[in-house]
Structure formats: C-alpha cells, structure tokens
Amino acid sequence: MSLFHPRSISTKLVLATTATISMLFVVCGLFQVNDTRKRVDALVERQARTQAEAIAGSIAGQVGQIDGGARTMAGVIGRAHETKALDRTGVLAILKANLEQHPNAFGSWFLEAPNAFDGRKAEMKGQEAFGGNKDGDFAPYWSKSQKGELIFSTFGAKYNEEWYSVAASTGKPWITKPYLAEGTDVPTAMSSLSYPVVSGGKLVGVSGMDLSLGMLSKQLSTLHPFETGRVFLVSQDGKWLAAPSANQLMKPYDGVSPEIIQATLTDNTIKRIEDVASDDGATFQRLVYPFALNGLGVRWILLVDIPNAALTGPVNDQLWMTVLSGLVLLGAVIVGVTWSARSMVRRPLRGLIGDVARLESGQFEQPIAGLETEDETGEVARALEALRHKLARTHALEIEAETQRRSAEAGREQTERERAIHLATQQTVVGALAEALADIAAGNLSARIRTDFPGDYGALKSHFNQAIQSLEEAISVVGKSTVTINGGVNEIAAAAGDLSRRTEQQAAQLEETAAALNEITEQVQASAENARVAANVVKKASVDAETSGQIVQSALNAMQGIEQSSSKITNIIAVIDEIAFQTNLLALNAGVEAARAGEAGKGFAVVAQEVRELAQRAGQAAKEIRALIAASKDQVTDGVGLVARTGEALQAIASQVIEINGLIQMISVSSSEQASGLKEMNHAVHQMDQVTQQNAAMVEETTAAANNLGHEADSLRDLVARFHTTGSTSHGRADPMRRAA
Incomplete structure (x- = not known):
C-alpha cells in the first residue's frame, strides 16, 4: 500500500494536521506581525515626538535668544532716553551691537512714535547718518548682506503695519506673521519681534529684531529623522516657513489634510496625517507637532515626515523570520505526524480489518x-x-x-x-x-335453569337461580305495598284539601287587618313628621332670635365705639383749633416784622397775611366740626339706648321661643314613639300574613304531592302486574275519583 493513498485515514490525518498547523501558523503570524506593526508604530511615533520636541525646542531657543536681545534693546533705549543719556547716534550703536551679538538675527531696527524721540523730525529729513528717513522720522535699520556683513539704512514709517501697531497699541511684545523683506540687500522671508519703547511712562517708539526664516528653513532642510525623513515648519497663520520646495515658502499650507493643520492651530494637540507622498514617490506619516514661542503668545507647527520604510522595515523582517521558522517547524511536524500515523493508525487498523473479516465469515x-x-x-x-x-x-x-x-x-x-x-x-x-x-x-319470574352445568359452571347456575328468586320475592312485596300506599295517599289528600280552605280564609282576614294597621301607621307618621317640622321651625326661630341679639350687641358695641371715636375727634379738633390760633399769632408777628423791614419785607408781609387767613379759616372749620361732632354724639347716645332696649326685647322673645321648642319636641317624640309601635304591629301582622300565605302554599303543594304520589303508586302497581310470580294474584286499583276528591 502506498504511503499517501488518498483514501487512507493516516493520509487524511496527515493532511488535516498539516492544514490545521499551517492555518495556526498563518493566524499566529498575522497576529504577531500586527502586534509588531503596532509596537513599531508606537515606538517610531515616540521617537518622532522626541525628535520633534528637540527640534521645536531648538527653534524656540533661537527665537528666544533674538526675543531676549530685542527685549533688552528696547529696555536700554527707553531707560537711556528717560535719563537724557542717549541720542540718535547712541541708538544706532545699540542697534548695531545687538545685531552683532545674535548671529541668527537678520536685522535690528527702531521707529520713533510720531516726532516723539527728540522732536527733530523737521530738521532730520534725509539725514540717513542720523537715522532720519526721507520724511525726517527716526527709523534706523541695521541688516546683513549676503556675505554676512552689516548694512545700515532707513525705512519708511509705516505705523499701520503689524510689526509696529500691535506692540504700540497693546504695550506688549509681538512676533509678526511671516512677510517678505523690502529694501534689503538680501530678499528674504522674515518675522519681526517688536517691543514698545517707553520713557517716563510715555511711548517714544517701537524697536525690534528680524528673524530670517530663510536661514531657519535651511537649518531644517539639513535634518533627516529616521535617515530619510523630512522636517517642515508652518507659521501661526498657516503659511510655510520651511517647505518641501522653495517656491512654497510664505504661501498657505497646501499639503495633505490642511484641515488638520487648522485644527491643530486651534486646539494645540498633536496629530498625525497618513500617507503623505513626496515628488520622488516616497511615502511618509506626517507628525503635526504644535509648539509655543514663549512670551510671545504665538504658536507654530513643526511637521516631521516619518518614512514608511522606518515603519515597515522591522515588520517585514519579522514577517520573513516568522515564515521561515514556520516552514521549518511545519516540515518537522509533517514528518512526525506521518511516522505516527503509519505506526499508530494504519498497522492496528489493518489488523482490526482482518479480525472483522473472520467474524463476518462466522469464525468466533x-x-x-x-x-x-x-x-x-x-x-x-x-x-x-x-x-x-x-x-x-x-x-x-x-x-x-x-x-x-x-x-x-x-x-x-x-x-x-x-x-x-x-x-x-x-x-x-x-x-x-x-x-x-x-x-x-x-315477565315470568318463576323461570329457573334446569340443565346441569359441568365443572365451575355449576356455581353460575346456582347464583343465577338465587338472583331470580330474590327478584321474584322483591316484586311480590312491592305489589302488596302499593295497595297500602294508595290508601294512605287518599286520606292525606282529603285532609290537605280541608286545611287549604281554612288557611285561605285566615289569610284573607289577616290581609284586611294589615291594611287597616297600615293606614293608622301612616296617619301617626304624618303627625310625627308635622311635629318634627314645627320643632325645626321653632328651633330656627330660636337661633334667629339669638343671632338678632348678637347683632344688636354688636350694634351696641359699634355705637359705643363711635361715641369714643367722637370724643377723640373732639380732642383732635381742639388741638387743630389751638394750632390755628398759634399759626394766626405767628402770622401776625411775621406781618409786624415784615412791616419793620420796610420795602424789603413787603413780599413776606403778603405771605404772612395769607397764612393768617388760612389759620383763621382752619379755626372756624374746627369750631363747626366740633359742633357737628357734639350733635352726633348726642344722637349716638340715643341710638345706644334704643339698641339696648331692642336687645332686651329680642332676649325675651328668644326665651319664649325656646319654651315653645321644648313643648313641640316632646310632642314630636311622643308621636314618633306611637308611630314606631304601630309600625312594629304592622310589621308583625304582615309577617303573620306572609306565614299564612306560605302555609296555604305549602298545603297546596302537599295536596299536589299526595295526588302525584297516588299516581306513582298506580303506575308502580301496573308495572308489578306485568310480572308473573309463583302463586301471584291480580291486584285491584284504588278508585281514582276518590283520590281526586
């Protein structure tokens, strides 16, 4: 058998194991490569941030040195001007010395406030040696040539430009947005650091130093982080200070994702721009790093381009190492699995297959x-x-x-x-x-089984004959009982009829008695109700009388209050009368004094006369009011007496009404008790009437039940007559006419 037979379990096992391990290697490799990519990306970004921080610190340091020189220069000129220890030539010397001390600076300058330095604007027109421009403004300017030599010149007084107006208006230092220098030996982009010059609390001008952005751009172009990286610079207004190409300087940022640059200027957070391509086809990851120029309130952005090769190089190395190690390990696994499958699976399975064949042939x-x-x-x-x-x-x-x-x-x-x-x-x-x-x-209950049953069936015959005999005896007893029941039912029916007629007569008499009691009860209840109504009316009259007494008492109190108020008003009128009298005397005295004053007191005499007349009218009015109050007081006294007598009369009426109310209450209670007793008697008669009617109904039901029982007894006798028993005779029927009676 071939080692790799396609139907072999060991071959399938080897293939499955190889595929599984290969898949695990691939998955683990992908996870490892992804993890490596993340770690490399984080490491490179940390290095890029560190380098960006160092470069930004270097730029801020250079700007800080120039800012320190400009601040020192403005302070020296201001203090020397305040003590009259410095003239124009002295200012020129300070500007030159300051520029010589700062190799990174491009120029050093001063512009007086309009005719504020020494007041010699008119005589200094065109006197360039003394810093006078063509208009006579003191505007000296030291700058550098292409060879680095110092050049002296003057410039026009442009008070509306940013480098002068901001520092002059705010009294604080300022760094301008980048601009192109005009009238200099070296055309360059620059940014000016301006400081107000104050003498004796008064602005005499603005001095400053110029930072050459071209020199700064050259410095940044020599920096290559991660060997092939790039470094650029963007100003606070989003313009290139150090750009990928020279023709982009001083122009708005036109690279990838300008919105990220604007957002960074706003929120001052580090960001990252993906997939930035250069002109030669290289790709970068751009780190956007904002930093502040200390003391100037301005923020620039440093752009560090991280080459993708710095990110993918370690990842590719890790990938190749993972692939090679995986292939070696996979080969070792395949060899081991193949040997194991051959020795541990195929050989035992072949033996088992032979044993199954023997069992199939019946060899056990x-x-x-x-x-x-x-x-x-x-x-x-x-x-x-x-x-x-x-x-x-x-x-x-x-x-x-x-x-x-x-x-x-x-x-x-x-x-x-x-x-x-x-x-x-x-x-x-x-x-x-x-x-x-x-x-x-x-219907023949005398029938019996006469045939003999063999074996166990004999008991069946005996039980059947005994059951039929018991049934025959029961039917005979029932037939005899029906005759006796029929006679008793006839007697019960006759008695029930007599009882029914007597009960109906008694029910009619009770119904008439109940009707009469009902009429009496209604009359007594009406009398009791009328007594209650009369009692309520008398009670209400008593309450009204009491209320009238209270009202009369309140009126009496009010009359007494009016009488007291009249007395008080009389006292007040007396005071008013006294005041009028005193006022009249004062007016008289004032008239006398005015007459003594002669011509000068005539106006005052007229006023005194008017006051005197007013006092007299007030006194007369007070007398009339006193007379009216006296008359009112007498009338109030009469009213108090009348109200008091009215209260006594109402009190007597209230007492009599209370006595009448007690009598009517007694009548009402007596009538209520009589009505209650009659109501109970009426209720008892009604109950007797209902019981009598129920008895009559019961008698009728008893009569009907007796008749039904008689009919059932006849039916039962007829049913029993259908059966034939041993020695049975014919049972006679009761007379139906007699039972019906």
Whole structure:
C-alpha cells in the first residue's frame, strides 16, 4: 500500500494536521506581525515626538535668544532716553551691537512714535547718518548682506503695519506673521519681534529684531529623522516657513489634510496625517507637532515626515523570520505526524480489518488482536472482542431457539384440542342462560335453569337461580305495598284539601287587618313628621332670635365705639383749633416784622397775611366740626339706648321661643314613639300574613304531592302486574275519583 493513498485515514490525518498547523501558523503570524506593526508604530511615533520636541525646542531657543536681545534693546533705549543719556547716534550703536551679538538675527531696527524721540523730525529729513528717513522720522535699520556683513539704512514709517501697531497699541511684545523683506540687500522671508519703547511712562517708539526664516528653513532642510525623513515648519497663520520646495515658502499650507493643520492651530494637540507622498514617490506619516514661542503668545507647527520604510522595515523582517521558522517547524511536524500515523493508525487498523473479516465469515473462536493497547485502536479492539462474544452467544441462542420452537409447536396442537372441548361446554351453558333470560324478559319470574352445568359452571347456575328468586320475592312485596300506599295517599289528600280552605280564609282576614294597621301607621307618621317640622321651625326661630341679639350687641358695641371715636375727634379738633390760633399769632408777628423791614419785607408781609387767613379759616372749620361732632354724639347716645332696649326685647322673645321648642319636641317624640309601635304591629301582622300565605302554599303543594304520589303508586302497581310470580294474584286499583276528591 502506498504511503499517501488518498483514501487512507493516516493520509487524511496527515493532511488535516498539516492544514490545521499551517492555518495556526498563518493566524499566529498575522497576529504577531500586527502586534509588531503596532509596537513599531508606537515606538517610531515616540521617537518622532522626541525628535520633534528637540527640534521645536531648538527653534524656540533661537527665537528666544533674538526675543531676549530685542527685549533688552528696547529696555536700554527707553531707560537711556528717560535719563537724557542717549541720542540718535547712541541708538544706532545699540542697534548695531545687538545685531552683532545674535548671529541668527537678520536685522535690528527702531521707529520713533510720531516726532516723539527728540522732536527733530523737521530738521532730520534725509539725514540717513542720523537715522532720519526721507520724511525726517527716526527709523534706523541695521541688516546683513549676503556675505554676512552689516548694512545700515532707513525705512519708511509705516505705523499701520503689524510689526509696529500691535506692540504700540497693546504695550506688549509681538512676533509678526511671516512677510517678505523690502529694501534689503538680501530678499528674504522674515518675522519681526517688536517691543514698545517707553520713557517716563510715555511711548517714544517701537524697536525690534528680524528673524530670517530663510536661514531657519535651511537649518531644517539639513535634518533627516529616521535617515530619510523630512522636517517642515508652518507659521501661526498657516503659511510655510520651511517647505518641501522653495517656491512654497510664505504661501498657505497646501499639503495633505490642511484641515488638520487648522485644527491643530486651534486646539494645540498633536496629530498625525497618513500617507503623505513626496515628488520622488516616497511615502511618509506626517507628525503635526504644535509648539509655543514663549512670551510671545504665538504658536507654530513643526511637521516631521516619518518614512514608511522606518515603519515597515522591522515588520517585514519579522514577517520573513516568522515564515521561515514556520516552514521549518511545519516540515518537522509533517514528518512526525506521518511516522505516527503509519505506526499508530494504519498497522492496528489493518489488523482490526482482518479480525472483522473472520467474524463476518462466522469464525468466533480466535480473539481480536490489539486488546492490550490503551489508545483508540485498543478501545475498538475491545469493542470488537465484546462483539465477538455476543455473536458467539447469538449463534448458540439460535440453535437453542430452534429446539424450543419445535417443542412449542407440539404444545400448541394439544392446546387446540383442549380449546375445542372447552368451546362446546361454553355453548351449552350460554344456550341454557339465553333460554332462562328470555322467560324473564317475558315477565315470568318463576323461570329457573334446569340443565346441569359441568365443572365451575355449576356455581353460575346456582347464583343465577338465587338472583331470580330474590327478584321474584322483591316484586311480590312491592305489589302488596302499593295497595297500602294508595290508601294512605287518599286520606292525606282529603285532609290537605280541608286545611287549604281554612288557611285561605285566615289569610284573607289577616290581609284586611294589615291594611287597616297600615293606614293608622301612616296617619301617626304624618303627625310625627308635622311635629318634627314645627320643632325645626321653632328651633330656627330660636337661633334667629339669638343671632338678632348678637347683632344688636354688636350694634351696641359699634355705637359705643363711635361715641369714643367722637370724643377723640373732639380732642383732635381742639388741638387743630389751638394750632390755628398759634399759626394766626405767628402770622401776625411775621406781618409786624415784615412791616419793620420796610420795602424789603413787603413780599413776606403778603405771605404772612395769607397764612393768617388760612389759620383763621382752619379755626372756624374746627369750631363747626366740633359742633357737628357734639350733635352726633348726642344722637349716638340715643341710638345706644334704643339698641339696648331692642336687645332686651329680642332676649325675651328668644326665651319664649325656646319654651315653645321644648313643648313641640316632646310632642314630636311622643308621636314618633306611637308611630314606631304601630309600625312594629304592622310589621308583625304582615309577617303573620306572609306565614299564612306560605302555609296555604305549602298545603297546596302537599295536596299536589299526595295526588302525584297516588299516581306513582298506580303506575308502580301496573308495572308489578306485568310480572308473573309463583302463586301471584291480580291486584285491584284504588278508585281514582276518590283520590281526586
């Protein structure tokens, strides 16, 4: 047999194992490569952030050095101007010295506020040696040539430009957005750091230094992180400060995902741009790293392009290592599985196949091979061994079953013969029973089984004859009892008829009595109701009388309050009268004093006269009010007396109403008790009437039941007459006319 036969279990096992292990290798390799890619990506990004942080720190440091120089220069010029220790030539010297001390700076400058430095604008027109521009503004400017030599010039006073206006208006340092230099020996992009110059609390100008962005771009172009990476710079307004190509400088960012750049300028978070391609076809992962220029309130963005080769190189190496190690391990597994399948599966299975062939041919004597092994083939062998024993026992049982079948056939023939004899006996017994039952069905209860039954059937004959005899005796007794019941029923019916007539007469008399009591009860109840109504009316009148007394008392109290208020008003009127009198005196005195004053007091005399007249009218009005209040007080006193007498009369009426209310209450209670007693008598008569009617109904039901019982007794006697018993005679019927009576 070939080692790799396509139908062989071992071959299938080898192939399945190989496929499974290969799939596991592939899955594990993919997981390992993916994990490696993630770890490499995280490691490279950390390195890129570290390098970006270092480069950003270097740029911020360079800008910080220039910012420090500009801050120092502005402070020196301001303090020297305040102490009158510095003139124009001194400022020129400071600007030059500051530029020489900062090799990364491109220029150093100063622009006075309009005619604020020394007030010599008019005489300094065109005096470039003293820093005067063509308009006479003090605007000196030191810059560098292409060879790095210092060049002196002046510039126009553009007070609206960002490098002057922001620092002058806010009083704080400022770094401008990138712009192209004008009127310099070297055309370059720059950004100016401006500081206000203050002398004696007054702005005298703005000084600053220029940062050459071209030099900064050259520095960044020499940096290559991860060997082939790139570094670029974007300003706070989204323009290239260091760009992939020279023609992109000072232009808005036009690379991949400009929205991410704008978002970074807004939220100041590190971001990443995927799949950035260069002109030569290389691809990068761009790290967007924002950083702040300390003290200037400005944020720039550093772009670090990470080559994809730095990310995929370690991953590819790991992938090849995984593939090679997997292939070697897979080959070793295939060899081991092939040898194991040949020695542990194929050879034992071939032995089991031979044993199954022997069992199929009926050879059950030889044991199954491989019983001693403990693996699955051993379990199969032991199962086949058990099957061999079962087949051997089955073969022996088949022989034994054949012998038993022949014995059973002989027994069956004997049973058939016995069953035929038993069937003939049953037919004899059933025939005798059928004949006796036919006589009973015809009403002949004297019929008996006379034929002898063999064996156990004799007891059946005895029991049947005894049952028929008991039934015959019961029918005879029932026939005799029906005559006795019929006579008793006739007597009960006659008595019930007499009782029914007497009960009906008594019920009619009770009904008339109940009607009369009902009328009396209604009259007494009406009287009691009228008494209750009268009591309620008297009670309400009593309450009204009490309420009227309270109202009269309240009126009396109100009258007394009015009387007291009148007394108080009289006192107040007296005070008003006194005030009017005093006012009249004061007005008189004022008139006298005004007359003494002569011409100057005439106006005051007129006012005093008016006040005097007002005081007199107030006094007259107070007298009239006092007279009216006195009259009102007398009337109130009379009203109090009348109200008091009215209260006494109402109190007497209330007492009499209360006595009448007590009498009516007694009448109402007596009438209610009489009505209650009559109501109870009426209720008792009604109950007697209902009981009498119920008795009458019961008597009628008893009469009907007695008649029904008589009819049932006649029916039962007729039914008994249908049967013929030993010594039976004809039973006579009761007279139906007598029972009906």
